[in-house]
Amino acid sequence: MPHPITQITAEKMFAIQRLFIATSLVTTFISGTVLADTQVDPKTALKMLNAQQQQFERQIVKVTDNVFTAVGYHGANTSMIVGTDGVIIIDTLFGPSSATEAYEDLRKHSSKPVKAIVYTHSHGDHIGGAQAFVGEEPPEIYATDNFGIAEGINEVADPVKMKRNIRQFGRKLSPVYQTNRGVAPAVTKDGDRGKGFLPPTVKISSEGLQTVIAGVPIEFHVGPGETNDAMYIWLPNEKVLFAGDNFYSSFPNLYAIRGTAYRDVLKWSESVGKMAELNPEYLVPGHTMPIRDASTAVAALSNYSEAIRSVYDQTVRGINAGKGPDQLAHEVKLPEHLSNEPYLIEFYGSVPHAVRAIYAGLLGWFDGNPTTLSPLAPKIKARKMADLAGGTQKLTQQMQTALATEDYQWALELSDHVKWLDDADRELARKVKIAALRGLAAREYNAPNRNYYLSYANELESDQLSEIWF
Ligand SMILES: [Zn+2]
Numbered sequence: 001m002p003h004p005i006t007q008i009t010a011e012k013m014f015a016i017q018r019l020f021i022a023t024s025l026v027t028t029f030i031s032g033t034v035l036a037d038t039q040v041d042p043k044t045a046l047k048m049l050n051a052q053q054q055q056f057e058r059q060i061v062k063v064t065d066n067v068f069t070a071v072g073y074h075g076a077n078t079s080m081i082v083g084t085d086g087v088i089i090i091d092t093l094f095g096p097s098s099a100t101e102a103y104e105d106l107r108k109h110s111s112k113p114v115k116a117i118v119y120t121h122s123h124g125d126h127i128g129g130a131q132a133f134v135g136e137e138p139p140e141i142y143a144t145d146n147f148g149i150a151e152g153i154n155e156v157a158d159p160v161k162m163k164r165n166i167r168q169f170g171r172k173l174s175p176v177y178q179t180n181r182g183v184a185p186a187v188t189k190d191g192d193r194g195k196g197f198l199p200p201t202v203k204i205s206s207e208g209l210q211t212v213i214a215g216v217p218i219e220f221h222v223g224p225g226e227t228n229d230a231m232y233i234w235l236p237n238e239k240v241l242f243a244g245d246n247f248y249s250s251f252p253n254l255y256a257i258r259g260t261a262y263r264d265v266l267k268w269s270e271s272v273g274k275m276a277e278l279n280p281e282y283l284v285p286g287h288t289m290p291i292r293d294a295s296t297a298v299a300a301l302s303n304y305s306e307a308i309r310s311v312y313d314q315t316v317r318g319i320n321a322g323k324g325p326d327q328l329a330h331e332v333k334l335p336e337h338l339s340n341e342p343y344l345i346e347f348y349g350s351v352p353h354a355v356r357a358i359y360a361g362l363l364g365w366f367d368g369n370p371t372t373l374s375p376l377a378p379k380i381k382a383r384k385m386a387d388l389a390g391g392t393q394k395l396t397q398q399m400q401t402a403l404a405t406e407d408y409q410w411a412l413e414l415s416d417h418v419k420w421l422d423d424a425d426r427e428l429a430r431k432v433k434i435a436a437l438r439g440l441a442a443r444e445y446n447a448p449n450r451n452y453y454l455s456y457a458n459e460l461e462s463d464q465l466s467e468i469w470f
Pocket residue numbers: 076123125126245286287
């Protein structure tokens with residue numbers, strides 16, 4: 001018997017999410033504290049994350065008569081296009097175990113041999129399981145000719161990037177703290193990371209390629225976006241677009257807090273604009289549910305492109321008006337007519353983080369203010385802050401008051417001063433930081449932020465961080 005095919009459409013989910021958003025995102029103050037845009041009351045944050053969960057529940061989605069997408073078998077999606085004498089696989093998940101599970105369920109819809117495998121880009125969650133799809137005849141494997149440059153080639157900071165990756169995705173959180181990863185489930189099988197990777201055999205140049213595979217006309221379009229080596233795949237007959245990670249149902253991750261090289265935001269916007277011009281009737285994202293409605297698909301792509309472009313343009317205008325990243329991160333917002341679109345909610349990407357990334361990507365670390373050319377060392381600044389507050393004890397009291405009044409961000413900032421002071425109760429500062437991180441996390445619906453706060457609190461609590469924790 002065929003694997004049950006989902007009846008829940010992305011559009012129905014969007015309708016539910018729109019209702020939520022209308023009622024949820026109006027609160028910006030809790031007990032007189034100014035909150036970040038992705039902070040709401042804890043119950044609403046959980047409700048929103050639970051609703052988003054439906055975007056990656058494990059299932060096979062029948063996109064068209066000959067296109068099937070496996071959602072939720074790992075973090076990303078893998079799809080099968082059925083042709084006359086074979087099938088084409090788009091993306092291969094993270095490792096052979098998750099890929100095998102997806103493939104077994106996809107196989108219930110066609111047992112034809114795999115003629116081709118396509119990598120939309122080189123992120124690990126899209127390429128690590130290719131071997132699981134290979135039968136007797138080795139298939140061609142398609143990727144861009146700059147495949148592999150997604151994360152840059154400089155590995156010098158890998159040790160700290162690995163730690164930040166674990167925090168961003170909440171990889172070590174116990175079930176009680178787990179929600180999800182914004183566009184992926186909280187828990188994935190990661191032990192066989194990359195073990196099924198097969199190198200590309202056909203490299204697509206920037207001109208792209210139109211061809212026929214297994215009787216299916218197919219187009220490869222190079223389109224830098226989440227990575228510089230990204231491409232999207234177009235089936236002109238079926239009007240199906242495979243977006244890779246240039247589109248998923250969340251504001252895009254223009255910057256990843258695990259630490260990434262600058263992602264070319266402008267090119268990302270342009271690529272998504274070109275994808276909209278294809279007028280797809282079906283849109284299969286790299287993560288989250290396929291959209292099976294032409295008007296929703298096209299609107300989603302053009303709004304996505306506009307949202308990215310708007311954040312970029314606002315940031316550039318602010319930069320040229322002499323504003324620094326701290327100010328711009330609070331000022332730049334999604335245009336009002338886009339802010340309620342479910343696929344632009346900041347479950348994964350974050351507007352303020354994008355602003356900071358664009359600033360640093362265009363200008364580097366210096367914000368143009370001469371005060372920041374040579375700021376005080378943290379320990380000296382902490383001493384002066386304590387003196388300003390009327391002594392170490394007074395500063396400590398302010399820190400505790402901030403926590404007690406749920407002014408969590410301020411509590412964090414003060415704890416970061418107190419911990420430098422030799423005459424302070426540094427253990428108390430650490431406890432305040434842990435509690436404030438958990439307070440922020442509870443209100444947070446941006447999954448990477450939430451996971452990072454919680455993971456860091458756990459590391460602090462279990463003494464995994466060095467003496468000079470920050
Ligand atoms: Zn991905």
